[in-house]
Amino acid sequence: MWHAVGRVLPSMSRPGSGTDLEESRWERPGPTRDQLRRDVLGVLVAVVVSSIALELGRGVGMLAGERSPIWLQHLVLALMILPLVLRRRYPVAVMLVMSALFILLALWVPAVSIQLSFQAAYFTSLYSAVAWARDRRMLWLGTTVVVAAMALWLILALTVSTAYDGLLETIRDGDETSRGILEPLTSLALYNTLVNIAYFGGAILIGMSAWRNAFKSARIADQAAQLARQSTELARRAVIEERLRIARELHDVVAHHVSLIGVQAGAARRVMDRKPAVAVESLRTIEQASRQTVTDMRNLLGVLRSDTLVDGADDGGRHPEPGLDAIGALAESQRDLGLAVEFARVEDVPGALEEVSAPLALSLYRTAQESLTNVRRHSTASSAVLTLRTGRSGEQRWVELETVDGGRPRTRSEPGSGYGLQGVRERVALHRGSAEIGPRSDGGWRVRARFLLS
Numbered sequence: 001m002w003h004a005v006g007r008v009l010p011s012m013s014r015p016g017s018g019t020d021l022e023e024s025r026w027e028r029p030g031p032t033r034d035q036l037r038r039d040v041l042g043v044l045v046a047v048v049v050s051s052i053a054l055e056l057g058r059g060v061g062m063l064a065g066e067r068s069p070i071w072l073q074h075l076v077l078a079l080m081i082l083p084l085v086l087r088r089r090y091p092v093a094v095m096l097v098m099s100a101l102f103i104l105l106a107l108w109v110p111a112v113s114i115q116l117s118f119q120a121a122y123f124t125s126l127y128s129a130v131a132w133a134r135d136r137r138m139l140w141l142g143t144t145v146v147v148a149a150m151a152l153w154l155i156l157a158l159t160v161s162t163a164y165d166g167l168l169e170t171i172r173d174g175d176e177t178s179r180g181i182l183e184p185l186t187s188l189a190l191y192n193t194l195v196n197i198a199y200f201g202g203a204i205l206i207g208m209s210a211w212r213n214a215f216k217s218a219r220i221a222d223q224a225a226q227l228a229r230q231s232t233e234l235a236r237r238a239v240i241e242e243r244l245r246i247a248r249e250l251h252d253v254v255a256h257h258v259s260l261i262g263v264q265a266g267a268a269r270r271v272m273d274r275k276p277a278v279a280v281e282s283l284r285t286i287e288q289a290s291r292q293t294v295t296d297m298r299n300l301l302g303v304l305r306s307d308t309l310v311d312g313a314d315d316g317g318r319h320p321e322p323g324l325d326a327i328g329a330l331a332e333s334q335r336d337l338g339l340a341v342e343f344a345r346v347e348d349v350p351g352a353l354e355e356v357s358a359p360l361a362l363s364l365y366r367t368a369q370e371s372l373t374n375v376r377r378h379s380t381a382s383s384a385v386l387t388l389r390t391g392r393s394g395e396q397r398w399v400e401l402e403t404v405d406g407g408r409p410r411t412r413s414e415p416g417s418g419y420g421l422q423g424v425r426e427r428v429a430l431h432r433g434s435a436e437i438g439p440r441s442d443g444g445w446r447v448r449a450r451f452l453l454s
Contacts, residue, residue: 330372
């Protein structure tokens with residue numbers, strides 16, 4: 001049977017479709033070694049099974065009238081099957097080669113060309129080309145050439161060749177019951193056309209289905225790999241953010257106590273001989289600060305080791321995280337350290353500060369703590385103004401903490417690391433706010449941190 005058909009192609013992608021555009025650019029990876037080994041084994045098995053089927057067909061008269069040697073018949077059948085070894089590695093080339101073999105071998109030994117294995121081998125080459133071709137333009141160009149060649153061969157077979165003469169004569173000489181509604185030649189042409197449409201169309205559609213399944217599998221694998229990369233990146237960022245959080249907490253909890261100890265120790269050393277009472281008071285302050293540092297460190301480590309933030313009553317020696325209510329006490333405690341702090345709470349709406357969440361309240365407290373420590377360590381100011389206020393900008397509500405002093409930078413103070421103010425900026429950024437830190441135009445220093453309320 002000679003197979004030819006009009007051009008049967010799957011529907012093409014519409015421009016502008018994201019998924020279709022991605023499909024059109026995708027190239028299927030080449031076959032693996034395991035797939036190539038399976039192809040070799042499968043072809044060898046197909047050659048053996050086809051030879052057995054050929055002999056069985058000879059026994060029932062399927063090769064009647066064929067005068068070619070038996071060994072040649074087996075050779076022709078093997079030649080049609082063997083190129084399938086490379087069907088995945090060179091799919092389009094194998095399709096073209098087997099199309100040429102199909103025509104040439106059918107002319108050489110016609111009886112073998114109607115064998116099922118002969119037809120199935122050619123069908124497999126068409127399917128493999130569509131399923132495995134990486135260059136889709138070359139695929140459709142090759143498919144067009146094959147379909148056109150087969151259509152031309154079918155036309156020549158029906159009009160010029162004498163291959164169907166015997167069959168047509170038999171139909172014409174038969175009785176009325178063996179005749180169809182159309183002329184024999186017309187019926188034969190339409191029959192062959194329908195068969196070949198099914199033959200070529202089936203191979204192309206099955207091949208397209210296999211290619212798209214491979215594309216979907218590749219896309220799923222790519223998405224899984226991307227999710228894995230994103231998960232790894234998120235885990236890495238989480239570790240970095242956790243380290244930054246721990247660093248901020250350690251600095252905010254410990255740094256101002258340690259700096260206080262250093263200042264008081266220096267003062268005690270200078271007045272120890274002349275003013276013993278003042279030295280004793282400085283040492284008492286150092287003792288209190290040391291104890292407070294140890295307590296705060298234990299609280300901090302307890303929070304960091306726990307799975308959840310501590311909130312509420314004391315749990316295993318840990319205290320609740322400081323919040324807005326603790327800012328007043330923090331301001332009051334600065335008097336004993338030589339810094340008079342005026343603290344004010346300003347609400348644009350009554351009860352607005354009660355809406356501040358615990359994590360945001362902790363950030364406000366740490367900001368106040370760091371800004372006041374900064375004044376004591378690096379400014380000549382003996383007083384400061386600390387203001388906690390709420391407000392609204394358009395539809396967005398915010399809470400703001402501002403620390404202002406009128407002093408000048410200490411000339412003999414040790415340079416700071418900058419980690420404290422950097423921690424303030426990081427806390428503000430976490431809440432999508434803004435920070436203003438720097439000298440004032442009329443003298444002094446301002447730390448203003450605005451946090452956005454959800």
